[in-house]
Amino acid sequence: xxxxxxxxxxxxxxxxxxxxxxxxxxxxxxxxxxxxxxxxxxxxxxxxxxxxxxxxxxxxxxxxxxxxxxxxxxxxxxxxxxxxxxxxxxxxxxxxxxxxxxxxxxxxxxxxxxxxxxxxxxxxxxxxxxxxxxxxxxxxxxxxxxxxxxxxxxxxxxxxxxxxxxxxxxxxxxxxxxxxxxxxxxxxxxxxxxxxxxxxxxxxxxxxxxxxxxxxxxxxxxxxxxxxxxxxxxxxxxxxxxxxxxxxxxxxxxxxxxxx
Numbered sequence: 001x002x003x004x005x006x007x008x009x010x011x012x013x014x015x016x017x018x019x020x021x022x023x024x025x026x027x028x029x030x031x032x033x034x035x036x037x038x039x040x041x042x043x044x045x046x047x048x049x050x051x052x053x054x055x056x057x058x059x060x061x062x063x064x065x066x067x068x069x070x071x072x073x074x075x076x077x078x079x080x081x082x083x084x085x086x087x088x089x090x091x092x093x094x095x096x097x098x099x100x101x102x103x104x105x106x107x108x109x110x111x112x113x114x115x116x117x118x119x120x121x122x123x124x125x126x127x128x129x130x131x132x133x134x135x136x137x138x139x140x141x142x143x144x145x146x147x148x149x150x151x152x153x154x155x156x157x158x159x160x161x162x163x164x165x166x167x168x169x170x171x172x173x174x175x176x177x178x179x180x181x182x183x184x185x186x187x188x189x190x191x192x193x194x195x196x197x198x199x200x201x202x203x204x205x206x207x208x209x210x211x212x213x214x215x216x217x218x219x220x221x222x223x224x225x226x227x228x229x230x231x232x233x234x235x236x237x238x239x240x241x242x243x244x245x246x247x248x249x250x251x252x253x254x255x256x257x258x259x260x
Contacts, residue, residue: 002173002250003029003139005048008040012048015040017173029174030122030138030221049096050141050174051120053224056089057213058145062203062228069232074153084204084212089145089226090163097172097252101146103238104164105259110149112233115187115244117199118143119206120174121223128214133207136219139176142244142252143226144169169254170224180206183247185230189240197230199246 002017013036014029015022022040027033061067061081071078095101103111122138145168152161162168183199209225236242238258245251 001176003050003176004042004173005050006040006042006045007048008045013038013040017042028221047097047172049094049170050172051222051224052094053091053120053222054220055217055223056091056094056168056226057209057223058087058089058226059084059204059209059228060087063197063201063230064203065197066228066230066232067203073232081203084208086209086213086225087158089158089168092165093163093168095166095169095254097169097254099169099254100166101144101169101242101254101256102166103256103258104148107148107258108150109235109237111236111256112147112149113187113189113236113242113244114145114147114229114233115185115195115246116143116145116229117180117183117185117206117227117246117249118170119210119225119227121210121219121225122221124218124220125214126218128211128219130205130207130211133210133214136210137206138221139174140178140180140249141170141172141174141224142246142249143224144242144244144252144254145226145229169252171252172250175249178246178249183249185247186245187233188243188245189234189236191241191243194234195231201230202227 013024015024024036024038025033068078125136243253
């Protein structure tokens with residue numbers, strides 16, 4: 001089932017998608033809910049970010065090819081992580097499918113996409129095992145971890161390089177039936193494919209990240225885990241449109257616009 005947050009005349013609803021019709025509900029999709037009796041055609045609504053997470057977790061450097069290519073681009077020796085270390089991103093940076101990514105006017109030219117699978121937590125857990133970790137996943141969506149590489153290199157933190165407003169497109173929906181074993185991640189820039197990789201070819205699995213994180217932090221419904229990316233991105237310019245597709249999960253598309 002596909003779950004969306006969407007707005008009609010600036011009123012936000014949560015609902016499930018069936019035959020291009022959105023059925024609005026009262027409640028959270030991972031909890032008790034009931035039908036509101038309101039239906040909207042998906043073509044007639046504005047799609048919003050599928051969830052506003054209590055905590056936004058991000059797995060950095062989780063594909064070996066990406067680790068190697070980033071290191072080589074910096075003239076460094078690649079260092080493969082020995083453990084599934086998790087980081088954070090800022091909720092303020094989230095935008096929806098179809099929204100514009102705004103490149104600050106003082107940003108450099110190295111604006112890069114990072115195509116990522118996103119796991120959405122569906123129940124409160126603590127100290128969950130890897131074996132049981134998938135039981136707390138409600139569903140999956142798509143993320144684009146936009147990065148300003150000059151700031152990422154020069155700053156002491158990721159505050160502006162990864163957390164600037166609009167730098168985290170996510171959507172278009174949460175799919176509860178996604179099968180990672182059959183998935184490929186593809187990125188098109190202005191309709192031209194720039195990268196393709198096996199979505200499941202991660203250094204550390206989703207279950208590993210969830211289990212390890214839960215040993216130290218309680219996970220709550222709506223929390224998201226962005227699972228990293230493979231390969232490298234070209235420099236994204238003013239007017240470019242980046243479309244990320246994950247097999248069986250849909251497409252996330254956003255135009256990049258530089259502030260004047």
